[in-house]
Amino acid sequence: MNTLHTIAQLRAAVSRARQEGKRIGLVPTMGNLHAGHIALVEKALQRTDYVVVSIFVNPMQFGAGEDLDSYPRTLPEDQAKLHEIGTHMIFAPNVSEMYPEGMDGHTRIAVPVVSEGLCGSSRPGHFEGVATVVSKLLNIVQPDLAIFGQKDFQQLAVIRKMAQDLCMPVQIMGEPTVRAADGLALSSRNGYLSAEQRATAPQLYQTLQQIAARLQAGQRDFAAIVEEARVQLVAAGLQPDYLDLRDANSLQPADEQTTELVALAAAYLGTTRLIDNLQFSLN
Numbered sequence: 001m002n003t004l005h006t007i008a009q010l011r012a013a014v015s016r017a018r019q020e021g022k023r024i025g026l027v028p029t030m031g032n033l034h035a036g037h038i039a040l041v042e043k044a045l046q047r048t049d050y051v052v053v054s055i056f057v058n059p060m061q062f063g064a065g066e067d068l069d070s071y072p073r074t075l076p077e078d079q080a081k082l083h084e085i086g087t088h089m090i091f092a093p094n095v096s097e098m099y100p101e102g103m104d105g106h107t108r109i110a111v112p113v114v115s116e117g118l119c120g121s122s123r124p125g126h127f128e129g130v131a132t133v134v135s136k137l138l139n140i141v142q143p144d145l146a147i148f149g150q151k152d153f154q155q156l157a158v159i160r161k162m163a164q165d166l167c168m169p170v171q172i173m174g175e176p177t178v179r180a181a182d183g184l185a186l187s188s189r190n191g192y193l194s195a196e197q198r199a200t201a202p203q204l205y206q207t208l209q210q211i212a213a214r215l216q217a218g219q220r221d222f223a224a225i226v227e228e229a230r231v232q233l234v235a236a237g238l239q240p241d242y243l244d245l246r247d248a249n250s251l252q253p254a255d256e257q258t259t260e261l262v263a264l265a266a267a268y269l270g271t272t273r274l275i276d277n278l279q280f281s282l283n
């Protein structure tokens, strides 16, 4: 396994693999890899012959006042984890390789509707930054398959829509969220939590599970169920950013007719913003 830092080097390596008839997989990450990322890479290793993992903390998707500077950068540890599972190539460009003329004036990809609301409301410009960097990575690697985590449910929907609308010749795959034993979704940002906050954090997923259980038990007052869940989060010490029930396929607000739902939440514990979601069916 090698780590390449330039687009030209990576293109040459991928092109050699393709000439050998290999199917190419891509797992885009921002590094600080945990078991959730490793599950994505393992899936890519099962489905393709040559797996590229990109590690790039993309400044375009961070807003003013967000954690761009403090976001954990752990390349040596990430390299060791990826080496151990048989990853073929790491692409770890620096910011000037990805944005040689800076970000002002750089082409940006906007994916309307699905980027709006939820994280799109609290993090203006975030999904434009994600869609732009993912489209660049897809163009650089030109993979047959690209894999993303379902923890970032709205991000996955944005990327799927972008790939479909722009006729990108790639299969986009979403993989289930990996959780700690107490249910907390694994996230690089969990590392920001104090011991006390870490003990409170699983309440986020428990609240989503309770929403699903109430609906699956036949309750249908969506607004009341969501409001009570919000109050419960506050009582537990979390500061909800949003808590919502959506159609899992369209990400539009769920109504009485919706059978495939997703409950989505973002909440702060101190300054750390956690997100999670739970997909479920109603018959």
Ligand code: PAF
Residues within 6 Å of the ligand: 028, 029, 030, 056, 058, 061, 130, 133, 134, 152, 155
């Ligand atoms: O989910 C992430 O880690 C990032 O948003 C992604 C998809 C790698 C783009 O920077």
